Amino acid sequence: MKRELESILFDTFGYPSFRGDQLDIIKSVINGDDTFVLMPTGAGKSLCYQLPALYLEGVAIVVSPLISLMTNQVNALKQNGVRAEFINSTLEYSDYKRIEESAISGELDLLYITPEGFQGGRVRDLLDDMDISLFAIDEAHCVSSWGHDFREDYLSLGKIKDDYEDIPIIALTATADKRVRSDILSSLQLDEPNVFISSFERKNIHYKVEAKEQVSKQIEQVLKTHSGECGIIYCQTRNKVDTLTKNLQKKGYHAISYHAGLTSLQREKAQKKFERKDDIVVVATIAFGMGIDKPNVRFVCHNGLPKNIENYYQETGRAGRDGEPSFAYMFYGMDDFVISKSFIDNSEMSQEYREISLSKLKMMLELCELNSCRNKFILNYFGEEAKDECDHCDICSNEVESFDATIHAKKVLSTIYYLNSRFGAGQVVDILLGAKNKKIKDYSHDKLSVYGIGTDLSRSDWNLIIRNLILNEYICYSNPEYRTLGLTKKSGKILKGESEFSVTKKLGVVKSHRKAVKTNNSEFEDYDKELFQVLKDHRYKMAKEKGVPPFVIFSDKTLKDLSIKKPRNESEFLDVYGVGKSKSEKYGSIFLELIRCH
Ligand code: ADP
Numbered sequence: 001m002k003r004e005l006e007s008i009l010f011d012t013f014g015y016p017s018f019r020g021d022q023l024d025i026i027k028s029v030i031n032g033d034d035t036f037v038l039m040p041t042g043a044g045k046s047l048c049y050q051l052p053a054l055y056l057e058g059v060a061i062v063v064s065p066l067i068s069l070m071t072n073q074v075n076a077l078k079q080n081g082v083r084a085e086f087i088n089s090t091l092e093y094s095d096y097k098r099i100e101e102s103a104i105s106g107e108l109d110l111l112y113i114t115p116e117g118f119q120g121g122r123v124r125d126l127l128d129d130m131d132i133s134l135f136a137i138d139e140a141h142c143v144s145s146w147g148h149d150f151r152e153d154y155l156s157l158g159k160i161k162d163d164y165e166d167i168p169i170i171a172l173t174a175t176a177d178k179r180v181r182s183d184i185l186s187s188l189q190l191d192e193p194n195v196f197i198s199s200f201e202r203k204n205i206h207y208k209v210e211a212k213e214q215v216s217k218q219i220e221q222v223l224k225t226h227s228g229e230c231g232i233i234y235c236q237t238r239n240k241v242d243t244l245t246k247n248l249q250k251k252g253y254h255a256i257s258y259h260a261g262l263t264s265l266q267r268e269k270a271q272k273k274f275e276r277k278d279d280i281v282v283v284a285t286i287a288f289g290m291g292i293d294k295p296n297v298r299f300v301c302h303n304g305l306p307k308n309i310e311n312y313y314q315e316t317g318r319a320g321r322d323g324e325p326s327f328a329y330m331f332y333g334m335d336d337f338v339i340s341k342s343f344i345d346n347s348e349m350s351q352e353y354r355e356i357s358l359s360k361l362k363m364m365l366e367l368c369e370l371n372s373c374r375n376k377f378i379l380n381y382f383g384e385e386a387k388d389e390c391d392h393c394d395i396c397s398n399e400v401e402s403f404d405a406t407i408h409a410k411k412v413l414s415t416i417y418y419l420n421s422r423f424g425a426g427q428v429v430d431i432l433l434g435a436k437n438k439k440i441k442d443y444s445h446d447k448l449s450v451y452g453i454g455t456d457l458s459r460s461d462w463n464l465i466i467r468n469l470i471l472n473e474y475i476c477y478s479n480p481e482y483r484t485l486g487l488t489k490k491s492g493k494i495l496k497g498e499s500e501f502s503v504t505k506k507l508g509v510v511k512s513h514r515k516a517v518k519t520n521n522s523e524f525e526d527y528d529k530e531l532f533q534v535l536k537d538h539r540y541k542m543a544k545e546k547g548v549p550p551f552v553i554f555s556d557k558t559l560k561d562l563s564i565k566k567p568r569n570e571s572e573f574l575d576v577y578g579v580g581k582s583k584s585e586k587y588g589s590i591f592l593e594l595i596r597c598h
């Protein structure tokens with residue numbers, strides 16, 4: 001069976017081998033067992049039901065929560081010569097009729113439907129008239145009210161087991177939460193399922209975190225590093241989104257906004273644009289998320305601190321679904337923390353929930369100010385063991401240095417002591433740096449013995465130290481509203497020399513650290529860049545003509561492999577990553593010609 005499955009994988013999808021647990025999962029489904037799959041985004045969940053759908057007799061029913069997700073998958077499958085269709089509210093009646101007929105006569109391999117289909121009515125009748133090979137419940141976490149994407153419709157999927165006892169169900173999700181997981185198993189009534197849980201490590205994502213200094217410059221640096229590539233910049237508020245988009249547009253970047261303040265039509269347009277263009281940057285609130293399965297998002301940048309690690313992981317996870325090296329940047333500041341905290345403090349949530357939210361927010365800050373492996377921190381947070389070091393975060397690749405700051409901490413604490421807890425971080429730093437402004441003069445702070453004793457560090461270094469002191473409770477906000485700094489019970493330990501203090505000092509902005517990132521795909525990095533661009537431009541034209549997103553035709557990785565192998569004939573073309581028989585027939589001659597001319 002393995003051979004047979006491998007040949008379907010190669011002939012239809014153009015991939016040389018299975019990833020991770022894919023083969024075992026596929027065997028489980030083919031064997032008729034219920035199957036539960038927990039795999040991170042981009043790991044390749046779709047194949048786990050698409051391949052059995054091709055292998056087994058009958059039509060596979062795929063339940064997916066969003067029309068946009070369905071459309072993309074069905075388009076991509078059709079490009080690979082797979083007989084797939086979807087039924088949803090956007091269909092014309094004549095199409096509906098045609099699809100219905102081919103489903104009944106078994107001329108389909110996969111039929112995608114929305115969960116409402118199970119609530120009775122025409123789709124439900126159709127299912128009864130069909131020979132069904134399996135049910136695949138994609139984004140299965142939507143069934144759980146604990147999850148972040150709960151959909152009431154998903155609850156009706158519990159009926160599948162009652163009505164179709166003998167047909168195997170495969171449920172798939174990327175949500176790690178244990179409560180969500182058990183909700184899925186029980187709601188769908190899975191029958192002694194085979195459970196496959198993959199590591200959540202996103203090896204191809206390089207995590208990089210910096211304190212905000214001049215954040216617009218920092219963001220621009222990211223855009224320069226990734227010019228011509230596609231990315232997402234998350235901001236905390238709609239206002240920030242619109243302002244940043246305007247600024248970037250003025251500077252000539254191809255940027256668009258996305259947030260819940262737009263009409264649904266505007267949002268849909270933005271999403272389509274994002275899917276179809278290769279060099280576009282979406283500036284968005286967290287409203288931009290589900291339904292994005294663009295594989296070649298090369299970077300996700302957080303302008304401000306996410307609410308918690310779950311969100312951070314999910315949002316950064318939208319980068320690099322194609323497995324190619326990708327980047328997650330974050331620029332954070334204490335102001336984000338304070339804003340989010342006051343939002344939690346003033347919310348209507350129960351006391352318990354408030355405390356949980358706050359501790360989650362603190363963990364997020366901790367991740368930022370960590371001086372050990374960020375990947376490990378994230379994986380441990382989700383209950384997964386990890387090695388002490390990875391090769392895809394800024395700390396492990398030595399972009400961030402840890403240094404002893406006990407003396408500096410003492411200087412900060414002394415200054416706060418002299419100021420009687422009546423001033424904020426700005427004034428403390430001004431004093432340390434020996435600034436000559438009006439406020440210093442007015443309060444005669446230039447007469448203090450600590451005045452000017454900190455000129456060895458920059459302002460941003462001092463701010464970093466102060467943040468770390470707050471995080472570790474060596475100082476606190478004596479008045480949260482005015483954010484004046486005060487001493488705590490722990491302060492004395494440093495002042496008396498009983499505790500040492502160290503922080504991660506960020507080095508200057510690293511221009512491009514692509515070379516520092518080791519991935520399994522390094523063989524793809526040495527390609528003919530000019531040819532790649534030619535192929536990319538052509539792919540864009542073809543996609544536009546066909547009205548599909550470019551990646552549906554070929555992935556970036558395929559174009560790169562073409563630019564390395566430069567095939568000369570059809571059989572060499574079939575050897576290229578991501579090229580199956582169907583795509584070779586459709587696009588082989590054009591792309592071969594382009595390569596020949598080049
Ligand atoms: P998920 O649903 O888990 O987020 P997808 O099913 O969308 O991930 O797959 C992510 C990408 O990985 C897609 O571009 C897919 O074609 C690719 N992929 C899946 N399986 C393989 C494989 N065995 N070899 C190469 N690429 C694969």
Ligand code: MG
Pocket residue numbers: 045046138
């Ligand atoms: Mg998926």
